[in-house]
Amino acid sequence: MAELRIRTMTPKNFLSLVVSISLSTAAMAQKSTPIVINTDQLTAKVQPTMWGVFFEDINLGGDGGLYAEMVKNRSFEFTTPLMGWSVKGSKLSEGDVLVLNRGKESPNNPRFLRVNVKNATAKGDVTLTNEGFRGMGIKKGLSYQFSLMYRQAARGIKIHADLLDEQGNSIGSTVLTPSLTGDTWHKADIKFTATEGAQKGKLQLWMEGNGRIDLDMISLFPGDTWKGRAGGLRADMVQMLADMKPGFVRFPGGCIVEGRDLANRYQWKKTIGPIEDRETIINRWNTEFKHRATPDYFQSFGLGFFEYFQMAEDIGAEPLPIINCGMACQYNTAELVPMDELGAYVQDALDLIEFANGDVNTTWGKKRAEMGHPAPFHLKMMGVGNENWGPQYLERLAVFTKAIKAKYPDFKIVNSSGTDPNGARFDLLNTALRQSKADLIDEHYYREPEWFLSNASRYDSYDRNGSKVFAGEYAAQSKGTSSPLTQNNWKSAMAEAAFMTGLERNAGVVNMASYAPLFANVEGWQWTPDMIWVDNLHIYGTPNYYVQKLYSLNKGTDVVSITRDGQPLAGKDSLYASAVIDQKAGQLIVKIVNAANKVQQQDIKLNGTKKPAGAGKLYAMADNDVNAVNNFEKTRNVAPAEEKFSAKGRDLKLSLKPYSFTVIRLPLK
CATH class of the missing domain: 2.60.120.260 (Galactose-binding domain-like)
Structure with a gap:
């Protein structure tokens, strides 16, 4: 039996041992498993339409906003004829x-x-x-x-x-x-x-x-309208969109499409032709919110469907018009067109396609040419109904789909999944639409930031071969949906950035996405949050705008595998990540969100035949104050900072700031 020796430890030795163990434990805690990106493993194509913008005439976004007319009630058609x-x-x-x-x-x-x-x-x-x-x-x-x-x-x-x-x-x-x-x-x-x-x-x-x-x-x-067009659009607002290079522009809404009742719905044919012949109607947001009543809110339709198509063309985006399906807003009147009277609504949809794409010898193609655009707008898709739900929507949608597909078999139709991303209303529509092999299903999420963080893996289990998803309206709500206290703070933008890594990783399922709403007048808004804020002379993008812009400008062409411990990084250790290859530019683009309140050191290993080829760029948004916002005095209080970034061989080492969103572009060879 060996001799047992007992050594007495002094307080000094004991303290040294404790410190040594503590430091070792801390070092182990800080050292995380590397993220692995396989640049040869392409998992999905990123559609050119992946990141777009959603426009609705809410918050004085049209008249008093994007439409540069400065005279209110220019034709005395408001309910009170001399209002203004x-x-x-x-x-x-x-x-x-x-x-x-x-x-x-x-x-x-x-x-x-x-x-x-x-x-x-x-x-x-x-x-x-x-x-x-x-x-x-x-x-x-x-x-x-x-x-x-x-x-x-x-x-x-x-x-x-x-x-x-x-x-x-x-x-x-x-x-x-x-x-x-x-x-x-x-x-x-x-x-x-x-x-x-x-x-x-x-x-x-x-x-x-x-x-x-x-x-x-x-x-x-x-005199400084967009492209100098007489009677045109406010240039700084269009420029903010052009700077994003969006894949699509969705218009004209939104609940504007439905109207409070069918008489108040959006009728595209009344928004084209000579300005003086376009009918002014009350804007449905005029009296929607008691906390922000806006009795002087009308639609003159100087910003009409021709102008929407033209703007989309100007900024290189696909147009995505939404048309009324014979249903008024179900939150307001829920007025329906009887099924045997739906024909005129269906014909409006068919005529709209002809207006956008038809030869100048067609009835509606000729009207487009008379407005100064003989070339077609190359419309490829359309939404039938906005946020409508229930069996009454499904039966009307079926009539539209049959008629449109009969005449234009390759035309894509966006279908509504209702108002919420879950629940009985969503389940009914989602199940029925997938069974009918719908082209695109429009999902909406207005939820608290925590919902976006916890749903970054929402589409991981969706059928890759089924109907595609259009994330048509989303925005993190800092104080509750439709509350006037909700802000465009960094917490909400960061949560959206995390959620968008999940959209990007699942680009094989999600083909399109857009934040909503787009514009708000600081003195004429009805709803918050909103992506871009304006007053009569100035404009600024919110932190949410810069998140959207970083995604849109760094879209890539193909999703590549990015994992840690063999799993997608969708919340573990408060990290969220996605990666794409830009085949045209020959670059790898990595997006990482650190939603934790501490610095995180993270290694990234690149596998595959391609390897880094020189210095790249890193764009980072971060703020320790998650309630930080932008405003007219500090327009870039929370905005991307750019710096050079280099890889060491196939290894990337990142120091991720607390509450940060980081985008890396790295050339490959």
């Missing part, structure tokens, strides 16, 4: 300014203003002032296009147009003299330049002379 206008004058008597209705003569634009001018010589005699959409953003040195429709029996009136600043000072003026007479309506326009700027300016018209004049379509556009 003030009429004053020392030489005005009762009845000198009237809103008249010409009825059947112009059913889409019946109202006009009749002004009786009597010996007006000065600015205060007869004035009409328009407040714009929460004011008018006026830029010093910029030219403005002022126009109107008029009708007069005899000459005798001059119309002075003044841009006013917040104090009522004139900061740009011109004079328009209507010269034509008779019973016919005429258009007159003139350009002039602002001498100063204003955040919340106004347009004031004052009359000089004698006579009676009828006025309609009183309009003011900035």
Whole structure:
């Protein structure tokens, strides 16, 4: 038997041993299993349409936003005909300014203003002032296009147009003299330049002379519209989209498509042709939220289907129109078109395809050509219904699908899966649509950030050969769905970035995805969160915008295998990852989210025949304050920082900051 020796430990020795063990344990805890990327193992194609944008006229996103018209209620068609206008004058008597209705003569634009001018010589005699959409953003040195429709029996009136600043000072003026007479309506326009700027300016018209004049379509556009188009779109808003290089643009919504009732639904045929012939209707978000009532919210449809198609073409995105399926919003009235009266709705869908793609000799292709675009828009897909549900949706959808596929067999149809990503409503639709081999199923998720983190593996078990998914509307809600307290903070954006790794890993299932809503006016919003915020003169992208942009600009062409311990990295140790190859650029693109509140050291090993070939780039978004936001003062408070990145052989070493989203682009050979 061996001799047993007992050694007495001093306090100093014991402390050294404890420290040694602690350091070893800490080192082991910090050292994680490497992530393995097999660059030869292509698991799915990434569709060119993978990352897109969703537009809806909500939050003053259309009129007062993307559509650059500065005059509110330009044709006096609001429910209150003079809303947005003030009429004053020392030489005005009762009845000198009237809103008249010409009825059947112009059913889409019946109202006009009749002004009786009597010996007006000065600015205060007869004035009409328009407040714009929460004011008018006026830029010093910029030219403005002022126009109107008029009708007069005899000459005798001059119309002075003044841009006013917040104090009522004139900061740009011109004079328009209507010269034509008779019973016919005429258009007159003139350009002039602002001498100063204003955040919340106004347009004031004052009359000089004698006579009676009828006025309609009183309009003011900035000279710096997108591509300089007269009556066009707000350039900085379109530029934010163009900078993303989205794969598609979904329009016009959203619940706008359904309407509160069917009379209020979106009808694309009423949004094309001459601007003055497009019917203004109340925007369904006008009274939807009591906490953000917006009684002056209407749709003039100056931004119509032609303009949507044109914008999508401009920024290189596929158009994705959504059409009404004979159902109004089920949250509001749930009004239905009887099945035997559905034919007109189906014909609208078929006519829309012809409008987009038809030869100039076709009925609707000719209308497109008359609007200045003889070439087709190459429409390939369409959504039938928005967020509709129940058996009544399925039976109407079947009629649309049969008619569209009979005439256009290769045309893709986006199908609604309802309002939620789970539950009986979703299960009914998802099961039925998959059984019918639907092209694309539109899934929506407005949930708390934790839902997005826990659902990064949602599509791992979906059938690769079944119907494809369109993640058509999603946004993490920081304070609860539709709460006015919800913010576009870093926590929500980071959670979306983590969820999107799961969408990208499963690009064989998920073919398209878009955040929603897209735009919001800081003084005219109804819903939060929103991706891009504007006021009359300024714009900024939220942290969510920059997450979307990083994905869209780093889309790649093929998904490659990325695992740790043989499993997808979808939440273990609060890490989320995906990887793609860009075959055209010859680059590997890796996306990693660290949702933990600590730095994580992570090794990545590259397997396969390809290996790193020189320095790449790393883009990182991080903030220790998960409640951090961007605003007009700090537009890039949370935004990507770019740096060079190099691999050591086939090994990549990363130090992932707490609460971070990292994108690496690495050339391969």
